[in-house]
Amino acid sequence: MAFYPPYILILFLIIGIDFGAAIAMERYPAHKKLFLLSSIAGNLGILFLFKYYNFFVTNIKVLFPATPLPLLHWLLPLGLSFHTFQALSYTIEVYKGQQKAVRHLGIYALYVLFYPQLVAGPIERPQNLLPQLQQVSHFDAANLLVGLRLMLWGLFKKMVIADRLAIYVDAIYGQPTQSNGAAVILASYFFGIQLYADFSGYSDIAIGSARTMGFRLSPNFNQPLLAVNLQDYWQRWHISLSKWLRDYLYMPLKNSVFGRHWYFNVMVVFAISGWWHGANWNYFIWGELYAMFYIAWIFYKKYSPLQLPDNVWGRIMGIMITFSLGCFFRIFFRANDYESALQMIQRLFYSNSWALWQNACNDFLQQYSGSAVALLAVILMVYVEKKSVPDLSNFNAYPRRDVAFCVGLVVAIVLLGMTQRQSFIYFQF
16 A cells, blocks of 8 residues: 555546546447446456455465466555545446536546545545535635534544554554453454544544535444444444445345345445455455344344343443454454464453453553553543534534634643554555
């Protein structure tokens, strides 16, 4: 993953293919499926070449060592997966008749390369972003204030929570054979929080920076830490990707010959979701674990007589179970490789005791006090996003409260934020 200036030509190629394919679909409707397939082939072909080719060749060589296919020593262009999916959204919507083809190349290029969300989303549909790019935007003080507030909130989540928790998470996951089960459990729970704070923090910064210029991007998260089951979780986490996979992959599968086998479609969607994150078997396993438990949840909800009570305690139990399952699945997401993930899981079940729990907690509090501070910030994060105090997406009638909130964020970032450069986790995807 890198920014390499000549790779801008790849973006121009994608832009040219999709811009021309969309116009051709409107001019020659009898052949629009052909132009759509050419757009899909062009986008996915480039994505495969840079992100998946070496993975494919490596696995082929394991099965057939004499295979003459060479490996490519190319860098992965920054944000390739995100802008590929955004570009595909445009041509698919034009094909479906839900979006008019754009005749202005500059406007369309801006849609694909819109800098706030180019690297890590949210993945915008053309119906939301293109009309905003085509109209004249004027300065609005309210947009500026709301945008800056969102950016501060994102920086707080990134620097005070995610980067501080990363210190402990990196230490434990960096030595899988030396960590006991208690430490693995703590690190896995902390990684679940770190990943949310890091990725949603970036989304807040992206949405906020766009808002300062008068553009409104789609929300990408809706308090996923409070999801009560896996179905609820995927309606709250990385919403733009979940909707993309639902509309452009799951629904076509549902309407095909596989329509009756919905569980097969779920397995396919989560497999693609896993591999979308990276050319690695760990991501595939992570996706399929979610798929299997998602399917199990559907059957449980439909057939089991033992349901969680519909009250506060039932919701708390649902939240704890959902979050714990997600943290377990993410061992494959976070581990450096498949062997490391298995070692972590082995330690999880066979190196655990009350004494080890005490040692792990004492070690965390003594050597990683900064990460302990981040846990207190998590409570504030959950409270603010649950109660919306202050409302992070609208300019409200309480300027003093807003100023106090922003000043508090600045103080927290300056005093508690990690100043060492830490890339956003989703930059690698």
